[in-house]
Amino acid sequence: MPVPHILVENIVKTFRIAQRRSGLWGAFQGVLRREYRTIKALDRVSFELAQGELVGYIGPNGAGKSTTVKVLSGILVPDSGRCEVDGRVPWRNRIANAANIGVVFGQRTQLWWDLPVIESFDLLRDIYRIGSGEYERARDELAALMDLEPLYDIPVRQLSLGQRMRCDLAAALLHAPSVLFLDEPTIGLDAVSKLAVRDFIKRLNRERGVTVVLTTHDMDDIEALCERVMVIGHGSILSDSTLDDLRARVTRERRLIIDLLDDGQAIEDPDVDFISRSGNRVHLQFDPDRVQTAALISRITAKYAIKDLYVENPPIEEIISRLYDEHELR
Amino acid sequence: MANPLALYTHYVSISLRSQMQYRVSFILGTMGQLLGTAVEFIGILALFDRFGSLSQWSLAEVAFFYGLVNVAFAVTDMLSRGFDHVGDLVRTGEFDRMLLRPRSTVLQLIGQEFTLKRFGRFFQGGGVLLWSTLYLDIAWSPAVVALTAVTVICGACFFLGLFINIGTLSFWTTETLELMNVLTYGGIEASKYPLAIYRTWFRRFFTMVIPMGCVTYFPILAILGRPDPLGTSLAFQYTAPFFGLLYFVLSLFIWRLGLRHYRSTGS
Incomplete structure (x- = not known):
C-alpha cells in the first residue's frame, strides 16, 4: 500500500473551558477563582487519505471538524497522536506545511477587503514566495477555469458572495498546494454559483490530483462530490465509508x-x-x-x-x- | 532577509492603497496627529514659559528628549499597530489565517496595518528635534551622530518590544488590557523627560525592569555632552541603547512562548 498523503492516528485534543458563573457575584468569583471544564474535542481520531482523494467530512456543529482541520493545517498542537500531511508533521513544520496546503473558509475571506482582487493575488504571490512565471501561469489557469478576469479590478467588498468564493478558491490555489481543506465552500451561495464551485472542485481533484477534505452541512455537496464520507461526532469518527455503504448500513x-x-x-x-x-x-x-x-x-x-x-x-x-x-x- | 523586507514593502503599499481609498479620513487623520502632538508640545512650552527650567534642564534639552522619543515612537507606531489587535484577531479567528500562511506571525502582524497618519507624529517630533539642536551646543562628532541614529533605532525596537508584550498577553486573556497602557503609552510619555527628574523607585523600575531609560535618557546625555546627575559613565551611556535591542529580542522570545500556548489551547 502506498504511503498515505494524509495520515491521522489516534489524535487526541482536549480543551479547558473556563466556566462562567451567572450574575454579578458569579462574575466577581470568576475573576478570583476560575473553574474549568475539560472538553475532549478529538478522541482518538484516525484516518488515512491517499493522494488525490476527495473526502467529505461531516458532523454536527462542535463535533470536532474544525479542530481536525486546525491540527492538519498546523494551527493546533494535539495532546497526543500521530499526524503527517505529505510526510510532514504539521505542527512541527508549520511553515513548510502551510506552503503545501490551501484552506478556504466559506464564512470568511482571506482577501483584502478594500483592495481589488488582483492586488490580493499579487500579495499572496509574495507571501507564498511564488516565482513570477509560476504565479502568472497558475493565476491565468485559475482565472480561465472560473472566469475571474472581469473581477480583477473590483474591490473585494463589492463582490457578490459567489464571485468572492470563486476568488477565494483561486487565492487558496495560487501556490499549487497538494492538499485543499474546504470549510463550507458553498454556504450562502445561489444555485448557479454552487454548481460552478462544485464543478471546479471536482475538476481540480480529477485533473490535478489535489487531495480535498470537504467539510459541509450541504448534503448536495456531498452527493455531488464525494465518494467517501467520514462522519464525526463527539470527537470520534462514527463512520468512514463510501456514501452507498453508509446508506446501506444506516437504513436499507x-x-x-x-x-x-x-x-x-x-x-x-x-x-x-x-x-x-x-x-x-x-x-x-x-x-x-x-x-x-x-x-x-x-x-x-x-x-x-x-x-x-x-x-x-x-x-x-x-x-x-x-x-x-x-x-x-x- | 531581503525577502521579508520585500514582503513588508508590499504590505505597506497595500496598506497605503487601501487607506487612500478613504482620502478624507486619511487627510484628517494626519492633520489630527500633527495638531495633537503640536498641542502636546505647546503644553511643554507653556510650562517652561512659566517656570523657566525643569530641575536643571533647559527647554531646548527637554525638547531634544521629546523630539527624539517622538521620532522613535513614530517609527514604532508605524510597525506596531497589528500587535494592538491580537486580541481581536484571536477572537474573530483571523489569527488562525496568519498561522495558515507560510510566514512568521510577527512579520505578518508588522505588515498588517501601516498607518500613514503616524507621519504626523514623525514630522512633528523631527521638527522639534531640529529646532532644539539650534539652541543646543552639540558636538556632532561621527560617534555622536552614530549614537543618535542607534538611539532612534534601538528606541523604536524597544517600544516595539513593549507592544509585542501587550499582543502576547492577548494569548492568555481576552479581557481589555487598559492597564497595560500604563506601561506602554505611560512609559513613553515618561521617557520624553529626563529620567533624573523622577523619584528613585520610578527611575529604577524604568531602567532595570523595563529599560526605558536606557534607550533614551542615558544615550541622550552622551549626545548632549552632559554629565549624568545620577553618575553613570560615558561608556555605559554609549552601550545603554543596546539594552533596548535586547529587550526587543526578549519580547520576540516571549511572543513565541505565547504562540506555543495559543497553539496548544486554541483560545
Whole structure:
C-alpha cells in the first residue's frame, strides 16, 4: 500500500473551558477563582487519505471538524497522536506545511477587503514566495477555469458572495498546494454559483490530483462530490465509508413515490409504510430485503390506477440525521 | 532577509492603497496627529514659559528628549499597530489565517496595518528635534551622530518590544488590557523627560525592569555632552541603547512562548 498523503492516528485534543458563573457575584468569583471544564474535542481520531482523494467530512456543529482541520493545517498542537500531511508533521513544520496546503473558509475571506482582487493575488504571490512565471501561469489557469478576469479590478467588498468564493478558491490555489481543506465552500451561495464551485472542485481533484477534505452541512455537496464520507461526532469518527455503504448500513429502506390518477385512492399494502401525501403524489417506504422491488411494483400497479411511479434512496440528510440520532448527537 | 523586507514593502503599499481609498479620513487623520502632538508640545512650552527650567534642564534639552522619543515612537507606531489587535484577531479567528500562511506571525502582524497618519507624529517630533539642536551646543562628532541614529533605532525596537508584550498577553486573556497602557503609552510619555527628574523607585523600575531609560535618557546625555546627575559613565551611556535591542529580542522570545500556548489551547 502506498504511503498515505494524509495520515491521522489516534489524535487526541482536549480543551479547558473556563466556566462562567451567572450574575454579578458569579462574575466577581470568576475573576478570583476560575473553574474549568475539560472538553475532549478529538478522541482518538484516525484516518488515512491517499493522494488525490476527495473526502467529505461531516458532523454536527462542535463535533470536532474544525479542530481536525486546525491540527492538519498546523494551527493546533494535539495532546497526543500521530499526524503527517505529505510526510510532514504539521505542527512541527508549520511553515513548510502551510506552503503545501490551501484552506478556504466559506464564512470568511482571506482577501483584502478594500483592495481589488488582483492586488490580493499579487500579495499572496509574495507571501507564498511564488516565482513570477509560476504565479502568472497558475493565476491565468485559475482565472480561465472560473472566469475571474472581469473581477480583477473590483474591490473585494463589492463582490457578490459567489464571485468572492470563486476568488477565494483561486487565492487558496495560487501556490499549487497538494492538499485543499474546504470549510463550507458553498454556504450562502445561489444555485448557479454552487454548481460552478462544485464543478471546479471536482475538476481540480480529477485533473490535478489535489487531495480535498470537504467539510459541509450541504448534503448536495456531498452527493455531488464525494465518494467517501467520514462522519464525526463527539470527537470520534462514527463512520468512514463510501456514501452507498453508509446508506446501506444506516437504513436499507427505499422510497416509493407514486402519482395516482385518481386522488381519492389510498394505497394499502402489507409491505409498505405510508410517509406522506400531497395531492395525487404519495410517498411510501419499503424494505427491499422483505419484498422484492419488482414484485412490489407489479402488485401495486395491478391494483391501483397509477400515472407514474419511481423508486429512490432516502435523501442523504435523513441518513445523516438518523446516524446522529443513533449516537445521540443532538 | 531581503525577502521579508520585500514582503513588508508590499504590505505597506497595500496598506497605503487601501487607506487612500478613504482620502478624507486619511487627510484628517494626519492633520489630527500633527495638531495633537503640536498641542502636546505647546503644553511643554507653556510650562517652561512659566517656570523657566525643569530641575536643571533647559527647554531646548527637554525638547531634544521629546523630539527624539517622538521620532522613535513614530517609527514604532508605524510597525506596531497589528500587535494592538491580537486580541481581536484571536477572537474573530483571523489569527488562525496568519498561522495558515507560510510566514512568521510577527512579520505578518508588522505588515498588517501601516498607518500613514503616524507621519504626523514623525514630522512633528523631527521638527522639534531640529529646532532644539539650534539652541543646543552639540558636538556632532561621527560617534555622536552614530549614537543618535542607534538611539532612534534601538528606541523604536524597544517600544516595539513593549507592544509585542501587550499582543502576547492577548494569548492568555481576552479581557481589555487598559492597564497595560500604563506601561506602554505611560512609559513613553515618561521617557520624553529626563529620567533624573523622577523619584528613585520610578527611575529604577524604568531602567532595570523595563529599560526605558536606557534607550533614551542615558544615550541622550552622551549626545548632549552632559554629565549624568545620577553618575553613570560615558561608556555605559554609549552601550545603554543596546539594552533596548535586547529587550526587543526578549519580547520576540516571549511572543513565541505565547504562540506555543495559543497553539496548544486554541483560545
